[in-house]
Amino acid sequence: MDDLSKRGFLAGGVSAGLLAAAPFEALAQAKAEGRKLGYAMLGLGYYATRIIMPRFAECEHARLTGLVSGTPEKLKTFGEQYGVPEKSRYSYETFDRILDDPSVDIVYVVTPNSLHRTFTERAAKAGKHVMCEKPMATSAADAQAMVRACKAAGRKLMIGYRSRFQPHNVEAIRLARSGAVGPIRTIVADHGFTAGDPNQWRLKKALSGGGSLMDIGIYSLNATRYLTGEEPVAVNALESTDRSDIRFKEVEDTIAFQLAFPSGATANCFSTYSANCNRYRVSGPKGWIDLDPATPYEGQAMRTRIGGKTETWTPPTGAKSQFAGQLDHFADCILTGREPIVPGEEGVKDMKVIEAIYRAAREGRTVKL
Amino acid sequence: MDDLSKRGFLAGGVSAGLLAAAPFEALAQAKAEGRKLGYAMLGLGYYATRIIMPRFAECEHARLTGLVSGTPEKLKTFGEQYGVPEKSRYSYETFDRILDDPSVDIVYVVTPNSLHRTFTERAAKAGKHVMCEKPMATSAADAQAMVRACKAAGRKLMIGYRSRFQPHNVEAIRLARSGAVGPIRTIVADHGFTAGDPNQWRLKKALSGGGSLMDIGIYSLNATRYLTGEEPVAVNALESTDRSDIRFKEVEDTIAFQLAFPSGATANCFSTYSANCNRYRVSGPKGWIDLDPATPYEGQAMRTRIGGKTETWTPPTGAKSQFAGQLDHFADCILTGREPIVPGEEGVKDMKVIEAIYRAAREGRTVKL
Numbered sequence: 001m002d003d004l005s006k007r008g009f010l011a012g013g014v015s016a017g018l019l020a021a022a023p024f025e026a027l028a029q030a031k032a033e034g035r036k037l038g039y040a041m042l043g044l045g046y047y048a049t050r051i052i053m054p055r056f057a058e059c060e061h062a063r064l065t066g067l068v069s070g071t072p073e074k075l076k077t078f079g080e081q082y083g084v085p086e087k088s089r090y091s092y093e094t095f096d097r098i099l100d101d102p103s104v105d106i107v108y109v110v111t112p113n114s115l116h117r118t119f120t121e122r123a124a125k126a127g128k129h130v131m132c133e134k135p136m137a138t139s140a141a142d143a144q145a146m147v148r149a150c151k152a153a154g155r156k157l158m159i160g161y162r163s164r165f166q167p168h169n170v171e172a173i174r175l176a177r178s179g180a181v182g183p184i185r186t187i188v189a190d191h192g193f194t195a196g197d198p199n200q201w202r203l204k205k206a207l208s209g210g211g212s213l214m215d216i217g218i219y220s221l222n223a224t225r226y227l228t229g230e231e232p233v234a235v236n237a238l239e240s241t242d243r244s245d246i247r248f249k250e251v252e253d254t255i256a257f258q259l260a261f262p263s264g265a266t267a268n269c270f271s272t273y274s275a276n277c278n279r280y281r282v283s284g285p286k287g288w289i290d291l292d293p294a295t296p297y298e299g300q301a302m303r304t305r306i307g308g309k310t311e312t313w314t315p316p317t318g319a320k321s322q323f324a325g326q327l328d329h330f331a332d333c334i335l336t337g338r339e340p341i342v343p344g345e346e347g348v349k350d351m352k353v354i355e356a357i358y359r360a361a362r363e364g365r366t367v368k369l
Numbered sequence: 370m371d372d373l374s375k376r377g378f379l380a381g382g383v384s385a386g387l388l389a390a391a392p393f394e395a396l397a398q399a400k401a402e403g404r405k406l407g408y409a410m411l412g413l414g415y416y417a418t419r420i421i422m423p424r425f426a427e428c429e430h431a432r433l434t435g436l437v438s439g440t441p442e443k444l445k446t447f448g449e450q451y452g453v454p455e456k457s458r459y460s461y462e463t464f465d466r467i468l469d470d471p472s473v474d475i476v477y478v479v480t481p482n483s484l485h486r487t488f489t490e491r492a493a494k495a496g497k498h499v500m501c502e503k504p505m506a507t508s509a510a511d512a513q514a515m516v517r518a519c520k521a522a523g524r525k526l527m528i529g530y531r532s533r534f535q536p537h538n539v540e541a542i543r544l545a546r547s548g549a550v551g552p553i554r555t556i557v558a559d560h561g562f563t564a565g566d567p568n569q570w571r572l573k574k575a576l577s578g579g580g581s582l583m584d585i586g587i588y589s590l591n592a593t594r595y596l597t598g599e600e601p602v603a604v605n606a607l608e609s610t611d612r613s614d615i616r617f618k619e620v621e622d623t624i625a626f627q628l629a630f631p632s633g634a635t636a637n638c639f640s641t642y643s644a645n646c647n648r649y650r651v652s653g654p655k656g657w658i659d660l661d662p663a664t665p666y667e668g669q670a671m672r673t674r675i676g677g678k679t680e681t682w683t684p685p686t687g688a689k690s691q692f693a694g695q696l697d698h699f700a701d702c703i704l705t706g707r708e709p710i711v712p713g714e715e716g717v718k719d720m721k722v723i724e725a726i727y728r729a730a731r732e733g734r735t736v737k738l
Contacts, residue, residue, distance in 0.1 A: 367735035
């Protein structure tokens with residue numbers, strides 16, 4: 001069995017059902033063979049090159065095998081640095097030829113938000129599985145189209161919700177859902193940074209689709225959903241943007257939003273480009289779980305207060321980084337025919353709430369979901 | 370000049386303008402004489418007897434000279450403990466005779482909320498200045514009536530917003546308003562505790578006027594107002610109450626509210642009877658100010674992060690307690706003819722916002738103020 005047909009067998013949509021019955025065998029086999037799935041990074045900006053790419057070295061099931069960029073110098077520099085051969089370096093024009101590149105199993109889309117949909121669709125059409133950064137798209141409709149495109153192509157789609165693979169967050173989820181604080185009653189989640197360069201793509205609506213909520217506030221939103229394991233049913237929001245500030249001509253600065261969950265849990269969240277914050281707290285009658293910072297690239301800190309006792313939690317030494325965890329998880333899912341814990345549908349859910357938040361702010365009313 | 374006529378001169382509404390021109394002389398004179406104004410405590414529950422009354426010993430301008438209670442044993446016990454003579458111990462029936470008691474300058478109303486109005490009005494009618502606990506009343510209309518009653522009687526009215534005299538809070542206000550964090554962009558304020566005994570008056574609507582918002586959430590609200598020095602112009606809210614819980618048959622448990630301020634600052638606040646929390650954070654582009662806990666009886670802790678540097682702030686040793694500060698401030702205002710920093714009007718403002726919060730939650734819309 002050559003590499004391509006093996007990949008076809010292991011990763012194909014048709015065989016997923018079969019593999020689901022024997023995931024451990026398949027994984028064990030791949031591991032035994034030392035086989036790693038190949039990722040092509042699409043969009044070689046800061047996050048891809050500085051944060052993600054160095055982490056392949058840490059991966060058990062993933063390796064970097066392709067590069068896609070509009071900048072030839074980047075293709076050359078990073079191609080040489082990571083040993084990606086010229087034949088697996090693509091421009092956005094030549095990208096679709098990746099169809100014929102057996103070294104690439106997965107395309108990881110790390111472009112400005114408004115390009116996520118088109119590259120996800122093109123990657124799926126080229127027979128590749130797709131990892132796409134958050135926010136998944138600039139609208140729920142686009143996000144849903146992406147899910148459909150990947151399904152039609154028989155390929156998997158996962159969204160880059162790295163915190164789901166970050167040890168402190170994983171422990172917070174476990175504690176919160178295990179009833180450690182009693183029924184969750186309140187969540188406070190604040191994410192923001194002070195936006196600098198007014199020319200960055202994040203501040204251009206055509207590229208970003210929106211302001212701080214799309215970029216950083218989505219961490220507050222996503223945290224409320226993963227901590228509760230529930231979907232919000234009602235949303236309030238207040239936006240505060242100084243439109244005379246050159247940075248905020250096109251997108252919102254600060255948006256404060258509230259979410260009501262079916263269990264009775266309520267969340268107060270901030271999203272802002274005018275203050276540095278990155279934290280959440282989950283509370284109930286028995287205590288609270290506090291992450292501050294909660295979702296940075298590194299440096300998470302966790303305190304709990306349960307039964308009147310305040311404690312600091314630290315992960316076991318040598319725990320895999322969130323980045324390697326995310327890359328490996330998707331490869332593992334493909335190898336074993338399972339669905340990722342953060343599939344395209346997860347991104348769609350966030351996009352629907354994001355649209356409800358904008359609507360609530362605009363219309364000055366509670367929006368029901 | 371005997372004690373009564375001197376008090377009449379110094380404290381009377383008519384002479385306030387005159388005194389305002391020479392407050393320091395009057396204060397200096399009172400201080401020189403070692404004269405302290407007399408407080409009668411009305412309502413001898415936990416807060417009055419355990420928290421406030423022991424603090425008169427610390428006061429420069431205030432002393433305990435009267436007691437009002439429906440429980441004769443309490444009058445006897447505390448009267449003896451604090452040296453309040455029998456003639457200055459009153460039942461609620463005999464209370465109005467306090468008119469003829471020259472030892473009492475101020476009545477401090479510490480009853481369940483729904484009784485604040487009537488006792489404030491009776492005290493003013495008896496010629497006494499009034500300190501009234503928060504929430505000032507159970508409606509904005511009642512609160513306004515209390516302001517009118519005291520004005521009509523030519524007596525001062527102050528609300529027991531003790532945090533305004535608490536060193537960490539005073540420093541936070543100074544920092545926040547001085548622009549230490551830049552323009553204030555976000556405030557998070559959370560106050561709550563787990564309500565126990567289902568029979569306590571706080572959970573009876575006829576006595577409390579409402580649930581956690583009236584009792585503990587008002588600290589979140591008041592903090593947003595004193596930190597910004599502004600009045601909110603728009604309010605959102607989500608209520609979450611399990612009405613099958615015997616504690617919450619009559620009043621709300623958790624209410625999450627959002628406030629928009631004219632400067633563009635936005636606040637996310639929690640008020641709850643289902644989790645222990647007592648903190649706020651004020652943020653702007655230059656950093657943040659963090660109090661956790663923020664408004665307990667004691668034990669406040671403050672951290673700031675400004676210009677990339679995290680610091681802990683502690684008050685100078687020997688700083689006066691918030692309780693003595695509050696008692697002395699009102700006495701000082703009366704002695705010098707000044708208005709308290711938290712007059713009845715301050716309580717009215719909170720009550721108006723509280724009503725807007727309830728309305729926003731009930732009607733599912735942003736309420737403008």
